[in-house]
Amino acid sequence: MLKIENLHARVEDKAILRGINLEVKPGEVHAIMGPNGSGKSTLSSVIAGKEEYEVTDGSIFFEGEDIEELAAEERAHKGIFLSFQYPVEIPGVSVTNFMKTAINETRKAQGLEEMPAKDMLKLIREKSELLEIDRKFLSRSLNEGFSGGEKKRNEIFQMAMLDPKLAILDETDSGLDIDALRIVANGVNKLKNENNAVVVITHYQRLLDYIVPDFVHVLYNGRIVKSGGKELAHELEEKGYDWIKEEVDAK
Amino acid sequence: MDLKDKLVSSFLAFENRVDVDAYVHDVRTDAIKIFEEKGFPSKKDEAWKYTSLNSVLKHDYSLFPKQEDALEYRDVKKYFIHEIDSYKIVFIDGKYSSHLSQTTHDGIDVCLMSAALSKPKYQLVIENYFNKIASKDSLTSLNTAFSSEGAFIHIPKNKVVEKPIQIVHFSSGNEAATMLQPRNLIVVDENSHVQIIERHQSLTDNPVLTNCVTEVFANKRAIVDYYKIQNDNLTASLIDNTFINQKRESVASVHTFSFGGKLTRNNLNFFQNGERIDSTLKGVTIIGDKQHVDHNTLVHHIEPNCESHQDYKGIFDDSAVGVFNGKVIVEKEAQKTNAFQANNNILISDKATINTKPQLEIFADDVKCSHGCTIGQLDESAMFYMRSRGIPEKEAKGLLMYAFSNNVLSSVKIPEIKQRITKLIANKLGVNIGFDL
Numbered sequence: 001m002l003k004i005e006n007l008h009a010r011v012e013d014k015a016i017l018r019g020i021n022l023e024v025k026p027g028e029v030h031a032i033m034g035p036n037g038s039g040k041s042t043l044s045s046v047i048a049g050k051e052e053y054e055v056t057d058g059s060i061f062f063e064g065e066d067i068e069e070l071a072a073e074e075r076a077h078k079g080i081f082l083s084f085q086y087p088v089e090i091p092g093v094s095v096t097n098f099m100k101t102a103i104n105e106t107r108k109a110q111g112l113e114e115m116p117a118k119d120m121l122k123l124i125r126e127k128s129e130l131l132e133i134d135r136k137f138l139s140r141s142l143n144e145g146f147s148g149g150e151k152k153r154n155e156i157f158q159m160a161m162l163d164p165k166l167a168i169l170d171e172t173d174s175g176l177d178i179d180a181l182r183i184v185a186n187g188v189n190k191l192k193n194e195n196n197a198v199v200v201i202t203h204y205q206r207l208l209d210y211i212v213p214d215f216v217h218v219l220y221n222g223r224i225v226k227s228g229g230k231e232l233a234h235e236l237e238e239k240g241y242d243w244i245k246e247e248v249d250a251k
Numbered sequence: 252m253d254l255k256d257k258l259v260s261s262f263l264a265f266e267n268r269v270d271v272d273a274y275v276h277d278v279r280t281d282a283i284k285i286f287e288e289k290g291f292p293s294k295k296d297e298a299w300k301y302t303s304l305n306s307v308l309k310h311d312y313s314l315f316p317k318q319e320d321a322l323e324y325r326d327v328k329k330y331f332i333h334e335i336d337s338y339k340i341v342f343i344d345g346k347y348s349s350h351l352s353q354t355t356h357d358g359i360d361v362c363l364m365s366a367a368l369s370k371p372k373y374q375l376v377i378e379n380y381f382n383k384i385a386s387k388d389s390l391t392s393l394n395t396a397f398s399s400e401g402a403f404i405h406i407p408k409n410k411v412v413e414k415p416i417q418i419v420h421f422s423s424g425n426e427a428a429t430m431l432q433p434r435n436l437i438v439v440d441e442n443s444h445v446q447i448i449e450r451h452q453s454l455t456d457n458p459v460l461t462n463c464v465t466e467v468f469a470n471k472r473a474i475v476d477y478y479k480i481q482n483d484n485l486t487a488s489l490i491d492n493t494f495i496n497q498k499r500e501s502v503a504s505v506h507t508f509s510f511g512g513k514l515t516r517n518n519l520n521f522f523q524n525g526e527r528i529d530s531t532l533k534g535v536t537i538i539g540d541k542q543h544v545d546h547n548t549l550v551h552h553i554e555p556n557c558e559s560h561q562d563y564k565g566i567f568d569d570s571a572v573g574v575f576n577g578k579v580i581v582e583k584e585a586q587k588t589n590a591f592q593a594n595n596n597i598l599i600s601d602k603a604t605i606n607t608k609p610q611l612e613i614f615a616d617d618v619k620c621s622h623g624c625t626i627g628q629l630d631e632s633a634m635f636y637m638r639s640r641g642i643p644e645k646e647a648k649g650l651l652m653y654a655f656s657n658n659v660l661s662s663v664k665i666p667e668i669k670q671r672i673t674k675l676i677a678n679k680l681g682v683n684i685g686f687d688l
Binding site for chain 2: 092
């Protein structure tokens with residue numbers, strides 16, 4: 001589904017990704033871990049198409065197509081979703097209206113008619129229940145005055161509404177208490193099936209107790225320096241990142 | 252002959268054509284003298300530092316367009332808030348259009364300035380109110396000198412006027428260039444409530460210059476809501492001079508929507524002559540090309556325990572120029588005044604300009620006054636966030652700009668107007684805002 005080959009990217013003059021290789025197949029859950037500043041958030045932004053980042057080498061293929069030239073919205077239309085570490089506040093646009101616009105624009109790009117209002121309401125009801133979101137919350141301005149937990153829950157609600165093929169969850173666990181973490185993880189797990197894939201980007205192992213990965217990758221200095229199964233996450237939790245840094249720096 | 256000379260020399264002929272009421276005759280004669288002495292304002296005047304009239308004064312305007320009453324309602328329906336029942340006072344090239352209008356004398360007077368100026372039964376109101384708060388500056392005086400037609404609205408006390416009143420000025424383009432000088436007088440007596448929608452709409456690419464003066468008197472506990480929808484084409488210019496005199500406990504608001512025009516200058520003046528008065532001045536400006544919109548506001552706090560709220564938003568594209576000059580005067584007696592002013596702007600293009608200048612003159616010591624202005628670009632992180640959800644760049648921009656101007660719309664009381672303005676904003680921004688209000 002997602003195939004990243006030798007990806008190099010920089011922001012302004014600073015090289016951040018220095019040769020990433022990663023393949024994600026349908027049905028898989030990948031975790032990308034790593035110390036602060038290793039390039040985790042850059043990787044997710046580059047996949048989603050943030051223009052500030054310049055790809056200097058390598059390619060990103062999504063379902064066999066090189067997506068480098070595609071705008072962020074075109075990638076979204078193909079089924080890539082990024083849950084933001086810091087969701088942006090947009091005063092004056094309600095959650096519901098934002099989702100209606102996003103869904104109908106996506107449908108338009110796919111050559112479909114706008115979703116009938118009745119179906120839209122049903123979908124909103126269903127997905128807000130999944131994320132245990134109060135209906136009143138949906139008429140509030142997007143992310144404005146939301147608590148950290150509400151913002152993250154709202155991200156996963158949007159994911160549920162858009163039903164992407166590939167979801168990248170960037171530090172979705174940060175700022176969440178244990179109850180919110182469980183609700184968010186439960187939401188992700190219910191949405192997971194054999195045709196879609198999830199990439200979880202996290203600093204801590206905590207979220208991976210709930211969203212269990214098939215593969216764990218360690219990102220350091222813009223490269224994936226180690227890959228393994230879910231036991232690697234536990235090892236990192238116990239031993240920290242220093243041993244990896246030493247291993248890499250020794251080479 | 253330049254425009255000033257042309258105007259001055261045509262004054263006598265004009266006075267001979269209209270009914271010469273002694274009172275109004277004197278007012279007009281004084282006014283033309285002031286205009287003759289002062290002439291058109293130039294950039295040397297502090298109040299006109301950022302707005303030059305040169306480009307609009309160069310045309311050879313026809314001052315008294317001939318009557319051409321050729322508009323069919325179905326052709327101009329879209330310029331009315333037609334979804335609701337309303338009174339209408341409609342002018343085409345400055346002349347009253349009876350078949351597009353719906354006036355009344357049933358308990359309230361919604362009719363014509365020409366009637367009010369000539370008929371004895373209105374004499375008292377005219378003598379009490381006409382030209383009583385209009386300033387003596389050159390442009391207002393010019394209008395006063397030629398004042399003969401416009402809307403006359405008199406709401407006696409204890410009347411809640413259910414239907415809004417629409418005042419619409421069309422220019423048809425029958426002349427190569429047209430100058431219009433509508434004069435409106437609105438008197439709202441004790442405890443009465445009225446909602447007014449004023450629109451200036453050019454139907455032509457021929458240049459039009461409108462120099463409009465409106466006097467509004469909101470007497471004790473009256474409520475006046477005034478909505479101004481301004482020109483939307485590239486050849487029409489508007490100088491709007493509005494003066495609002497408020498008495499004790501009255502509430503008055505003016506919302507100004509400026510979505511185009513070659514040059515638009517809004518001189519909006521509030522005078523608070525009483526206690527516990529509330530004044531609201533709001534505006535949304537969305538322009539591009541080489542368009543120019545200048546908001547010049549004055550709130551004069553004269554007595555204690557009053558409030559004023561100003562909130563102006565501007566979105567400027569291409570080489571458009573915006574000006575906001577907001578003056579608040581708080582007199583020594585006006586203790587416990589709350590005066591707020593905000594002016595927020597988005598520049599979409601590198602070539603667009605905004606000049607914003609708050610001007611607070613506070614002589615009282617126990618007051619709350621604030622002002623703030625911002626100039627920014629569209630939030631890039633918000634753009635990426637929306638696009639990552641599948642909303643294309645253009646729609647995302649539109650949604651952000653809509654959201655930006657949303658605060659101003661939230662105080663629009665008539666839902667149909669709110670909806671109409673939303674649509675105008677969406678059209679202006681070239682997006683399909685994919686939802687209803």
